[in-house]
Amino acid sequence: MTIIDSHAHIDEIEDLSGSLMRAHEAGVSDIVAMSVDLGSMSRLLKLAGQYRQPKIHPALGVHPGKVQPDTLQTACDFMRSNIKQACAIGETGLDYWYKWVRKDETERQKQKDSFRFHLGLAREFDLPIVIHSRGAWRDCLKLSLEYGVTRALFHWYSGPVEILDKILEAGFYVSTSPSVAYSPESQKAMSHAPIGRILVETDSPVNYKDGETVFAAEPKDVIRTLKALALLKNLDAQKTLAAVNANARTFFRI
Template identity: 30%
Template sequence: MQKIIDAHIHLDLYSEFEQKEILTTLEQNDIAGLITVSNHLESAKKNLELAKEYENVFPAFGFHPEQVLPKENEMVKLINFIKQHENEMVAIGEVGLPYYLRKEEKDIELEAYLELLEQFILLAKEVDKPIILHAIYEDAPLACSLLEKHSVTNAHFHWFKGDQKTLERMKANGYYISFTPDITYKKEIQNIAENFPLSKVMVETDGPWQFKGPFHNQMTNPNMIHESMRVIASIKQVNLQEAYGQIYQNTKDFYKIRG
């Protein structure tokens, strides 16, 4: 195994015991760092504290779209927090559009979520940081349009799922996507990897989200990424060492991680 970075994990959602288990075994598992995304202000505060304690934790601050919209005063506090700590974060995230929430609640107004996403895109541009997006299937083109509207290209679509037309659009715009451990057992995800350039690929766990296949009933741990890497190397028909080197460098470059 070679060094790799988990490009998307909700570290603050693990128990303290699980966090310690993950963080104290990173080196032995060849995990060079964690991009820890946030769901809201309290989540961002927790991730910032973890980053202060562990040098290989790289926090991102945002508002996860699969929840009720924040009140105006909550957004003001979150934006102020982000601006106050912009030098301590690597990105704006996780932000995006509520695909799954709309499946459960048909009366959700998408327009308000689009306005919120646009606000975060403008904020990312203002603080000159990448943006981490939750935008899948028919929501992905909507996110692409907002990014294009404001000429933002430093975009990471995590756990992307969507059609070939959208994939081509994302390739043309230079966006990055990342794959979770479900690439080891889902043909849909394997097909996306086959059709996206390795130079724009990262790997993630999205932990503590749990997976099936070879990871059934296991706590999601960044060390699962190594199985993803073997599958990606096979799909892209490259040497495993080359795949590790490329994806590790992709993640470091995108998030401006030194060392």
């Protein structure tokens, strides 16, 4: 059976051709490719046409860490005119992880304005939305509910269980990364979430730990995520794979 990497930044991977070949050989059938800004949106649209195996599904969006008020309108126009090629809106959301952001009301407002725009597009075009919610889990949920989006994915969820319950109640999904092998926060959240609502991803090329060593993830590492998740939840690996694949196909309609 094949596997889907539901979140990767393929335009940031150094050896892209090599890593896609390795992903294909490892059984990765599809990659949902996240963009972070205007430049990466246009790179991904090109890359999606260049590679067939694995199949690349571009998601269009501006990452909360990349929001620039003066280019937001241009980004919006670009997304609208290319919306037919998007399988999702993302990566968007809010990031309150750093102390300076928590102290800076203007910065938070700027991120919210951008997130609101993305939520509006997701609703208008009935597209799933991929949400970065680090340190801002509560506000991300609040805004998602306010906009009435029906398909929201809280990517690499490692927040509190109380908010996770509300995310699940709303019918939303969560995903996890190779960090589920060792991060107590990821493990706590993924133990709690039912397998019917979890997707697996790599967030490539993010660095992860493997024992004492650190490696830069590529899409084939989604198998590490799968294995660690199955182990954590004490489930059969094949059954876990069938479940996370079905979740990704339902969520993204791919």
